[in-house]
Amino acid sequence: MKVLSFQQLPYRHLPNDFASKYDSIVTTPYFDLVDPKLMHQDHNHFLDEMLHAARCGFDGVGTTEHGQASYDILPNPNMQMAALAYATQSEGLTTALACLGRALGKTREPLRIAEEYSVIDQISGGRMIAGFPISLSWDSNLNAGIAPIDTRPRFAENIALIDKAMKSKESFAWNGRFNKYSNVNIWPRPVQPSMPVWSPAVGNPNTLAGILDRDQVFLYFSWFGPKLTGRVFDRYWDMAEERGRDRNPYRLAFLQCVAVAETDEEAHRVYGPHVKAAFNTGLGSIPMSSLSIPGYMDINGVEHVVKDPGDFGMFPIMRTASYEQIVDAQACIVGGVDTVAEQLIELVKERRIGNLLLMVQHGSMPTELTKQNISLLAEKVMPRLRAAWQDAGFADENWEHKWWPTGLPK
Amino acid sequence: MSNTTNTTGPQRDKLVSVWNDQIKMRVRIAGNGPPLVYFHPAAGLYWDAFVDGLARDYTVYAPELPGTTPGDAYAIYKVDEYSDLILIYEEVLRKLGLKGAVAVGQSMGGMIACDLAAAYPDLFSKLVCLAPSGLWRDDAPPAVAELYSSAPEKIPSFVFHDPSLPGAQAMFALPENPAEIPKAIAQNVWTLGCAGKWMWPFPEHGLRGRLYRITAPTLVLWGKQDRLMPAALAGEFEAGIGNCQVKLFDDCGHVLQIEKLDQALADVRGFLG
Secondary structure, eight states, rough: OOOEEEEEOOOOOTTTHHHHHHSSSSSSSHHHHOOHHHHHHHHHHHHHHHHHHHHHSSSSSOOBBBBBBSSBBHHHHHHHHHHHHHHHTTTTTEEEEEEOOOOOTOOOHHHHHHHHHHHHHHHTTTTTEEEOOOOHIIIIIIOOOOOGGGHHHHHHHHHHHHHHHHHHHSSSEOOSOEEEEEEEOOSSSSSSSSEEEEEEEEOOOHHHHHHHHHHHHEEEEGGGGGTTHHHHHHHHHHHHHHOOOOOOGGGEEEEEEEEEEEEEEHHHHHHHHHHHHHHTTGGGGGGGGGGSSSSSSHHHHHHHHOOOGGGGTTGGTTTTHHHHHHHHHSEEEEEEHHHHHHHHHHHHHHHHHSSEEEOOOOOOOOOHHHHHHHHHHIIIIIHHHHHHHHHHTTTTTOOOOOOOOOSSOO | OOOOOOOOOOEEEEEEEETTEEEEEEEEEEEEEEEEEEOOOOTTOOOOHHHHHHHHSEEEEOOTTTTSSSSSSGGGGGOHHHHHHHHHHHHHHHHTOOTTEEEETTTTTHHHHHHHHHHHHTEEEEEEESSSSOOOOOTTOHHHHHHHHHGGHHHHHOOOOSTTTHHHHHHHHOOGGGGGHHHHHHHHHHHHHHHHHHHSOOOOSSHHHGGGGOOOOOEEEEEEEEESSSSGGHHHHHHHHEEEEEEEEEEOOSHHHHHHHHHHHHHHHHHHH
């Protein structure tokens, strides 16, 4: 199996009363909340920590894209990915670079994303994993001004254009609804003939169908509490069979928040306040109504969600959730090495996870504690995960990982 | 919106095939007098007491925005551009033989009616716009994105000055049968989504530059406490349209035809003669 270290880039110094006064997206007042020296520091700590994870032996490092947000200040994560591509290359590290990714329902410049991914693939010698989310409603609609009902059609056109732009041997013209180009011929093309694509989704059947039909990896972010949303994976594997795909665990990437220490007691003590702040002030401070602005979700999808909002897990209470609620729902696994390893192994086996992303920094967590979390995960948890993968029999089934970077041509 | 007020409602429907037969546009009809076309707002066709009142004097034709007719949700995907939408409405009215009719439009419907009147100056004999969208002012920006991203429980106070009015409560009432609620909510949300194609992030498609083409005598009504389309925009319509009178209502939000039903009906009747 593959184990990746994942981070968002929150501002780590929000006031204690943030969740009761502000939203974490769109309207968050920058100058009232930010100390420029600390913002500068957070950006560099983020890169330090990602590089630390690469040095510790994680198979990959990953990020997401969000604009106008205090909980994930990565309006273009390719900038950080380019820095990490060069830093890892210069140290001879073979870490995969997972940009998860660039929001294609949001962008008006899909070719620029194709070019940027290609540049990172060149700098890194073919270590890029391309993430293509549709994008969250508030980001594409409120931040970028895309009409909600155009979000998915824009995604569909953009992903087709990027795929063709990366792979086409010849230049071509593109006459789409959202993009019109007389001559598409991006320079550079990626190193990899077919860059692996991982597509984040929350479990909407229409989105899962598209991911399976395009033969991509389904990337699930378990922030809503995997204990509450397990049915998404039954749905996914059932749909895979229905659509003629195999049950290859590498088709699934699963992100899990983790915070590990030597003992449970120590873990709760040192990480607890940061984990609680992360959920309350980050995802929890996103207004529910901005996740699905009218038109963003298909009419049948709205009816389904109104009947059964279970896929959203604990999201509706996340702004005021207690630390115990967060841990009980497994939105973050916090504990000693044994506790963390055992809970992760159970998830891997139950859900058939071939790619496990461990989110290692939470809210206000300072850099030394983040690096400690990363080190302990690499030293003591990762070996047990790999052993469990063997025990589960997945290794014996000899699944081919068709969605992992291939590196430079041999 | 579900219609639970004591209104007569539409008496018959007509499906009009338009846009090279790709769209079957449903037109709801009531009354027996001379023709009046009613253009509904972004929330969809809600047959309220105001429309009922119009139908006492006129034959009201109320076309539904493509995609908002129950059972035909994906018709919206047949319309790419706002300019195409105007052509589609013109085709509907032409096929119904409604040239010379009176036009009444509310909010988004007011914008569509204005654009039709600007594109086809002979199409309407008179034009009535209730808090129409279509214009922007930096000091009076329409708050469409704010409305669309509001929690559902906040919407009544967003569009009504007094959301406790029975008419306001009725407009947001959901079906009594719980089993019907998810479908009703999905329909309401989707209707806003379809309108969002032209209303997002705010409805500004260059109408200001076209207002001068409107030759039909025009009445613009507006609530002074309109939080969605600020009443300051009324003066822009008055300045842009050659023959335009404006009336503002005190203690009134965006949905003035419910909040000031009697006055609005009286003013419209007075204007139409």
